[in-house]
Amino acid sequence: MNAPRPFSQGLLAWYDAHARPLPWRVPPAGIRAGERPDPYRVWLSEIMLQQTTVAAVKSYFERFVNRWPRVEDLAGAPVEAVMGEWAGLGYYARARNLHACAKAVTERHGGRFPRTAEALRALPGIGEYTSAAIASIAFGEAAAVVDGNVERVVTRRFAIETPVLKARPLIRAQVAALTPADRPGDFAQGMMDLGATICTPRSPACILCPVREGCAAGAAGTAERYPVKAPKAAKPARRGAAFVAVRPADGAVWLARRPDEGMLGGMCGPPTSAWSARADGATDAAAAPFPAAWRPAGSVAHGFTHFDLTLKVWRADLDETPPGEGWWSSPNAITQEALPTLMRKAIATGLGTGAAPSAPRGRRRGP
Structure with a gap:
């Protein structure tokens, strides 16, 4: 289990020369000059x-x-403002936990x-990986930092045949x-960086790897086999309906805040x-939160981590303010x-524009 000393030396020498310039990172030269990473920026980047x-994260x-x-x-910002800046980045529980964590650190x-x-790890939204990354990068604790890139490097180096989910304690x-x-x-x-630029999922550049000596998968020419993944179960499908109410006088759309x-x-x-x-009425106009002359406008599909969703989109023109x-x-x-x-896609479908309302300039539109 003990690693040969040259591994860390070889990796660090490569990192000194090839570290990716990232807006939250203090480069090796800065570290040598005495600059210290800002824990706030490290934490924010790791959550994102x-x-x-x-x-996708850089502009956010x-x-x-x-x-x-x-x-x-x-911590002092309204949570609605934080959620608004996060819009389009996905996995929205992260944004809620981000705000809660900022308040906890402050208070x-x-x-x-x-x-x-x-x-x-006692802070909201900070688990094993994120805590190790912050402690290691910001405070110099020799914690084991394991993300997907690191899993790939390690499973290849040691040719770990156990499917990656079960192999995580060993990794x-x-x-x-x-x-x-x-x-x-x-x-x-x-x-x-090694996993992101050299030891990539497909066509890894093994010949350029600074720590290729001692890599079992590299020596066997089987790098792309790792990490071994268990067969994926089919994602379940869910259905629902979205109701786009439009005020004809100015084209305004009725919005509601979703539960936390x-x-x-x-x-x-x-x-x-x-x-x-089940398609047991969840997609019908009868499921609308208020009565209106709803007419079908199309449908939108979206993939979440654990299920795929299809929403039937209904539109109605309303002059009055709906209840609720x-x-x-x-x-x-x-x-x-x-x-x-x-929701941007649902609104675009309801309006018949073919394009979702764009996020503020500088944001990435995507899941």
Whole structure:
């Protein structure tokens, strides 16, 4: 289990020369000059990067730190503003936990993040990976940082045949053995960069790998076999309906805020029915939250992590304000609303425009 010393040395030498320039990262030269990573920026980037690519996160990160440069600023922001800035980035529970965590750091810790992985795990939305990443990168704790890129590097190096979900304790133990006491943050980021740029899922550039010596899969020419994945179960399908009410006088759309708990919690959109695995009326106009002359406008499909959803879209033109909580959002204002991608697609279908209301400039439109 003990790793040969040259692995960390070889990786760090490569990282010193090839570290990706990222807006939340202090480069190796900066670390050597005494610059320390900002725990707030490390934490923010790690939360954003969960289930999301670096390319997608960059513009969101810049918007957040420009608007809320300190954790205290984020803690003091209305949660609706945070959700609005997050719109389009997906996995919206992250945004709710982000705000809750900022408040906890501010109120419990005086605006200072705890310095150990164990203490960090007590904060909302921070699990084993994120706590290790923050502790390692921001505070120099030799914690085992394991994301998808690191899993790929390690399963290939040791030719781990166990499916990756079951192999995670072994992978973590291997990473812990590889992690040096000196420069653990740079080592963790070097492992991530190696997986992202050299040890890629397909067509890995093994000939360029700085730590290819001792890699079992590389030597056998079987790198693309790893990590081994268990057969995927088919995702269940759910159905529902979205109800796009339009005010003819100005083209405003009726929006409602979704409950904090559940899918897309805290975001807004046109009212919807419940999402059901059965087509037992969930897609009918009768499921609308208020009576109107609803007419079918089409349907939209969206894939979530654990199920696929199809919404039948209904449209009605209303001169009066419907009952219940909600608000009219004008064509100019709607681009600033905290609308997840699914709801933007539903509105576009209801309006018959063929294009969803775009997020504010600088945001990525996507799941």
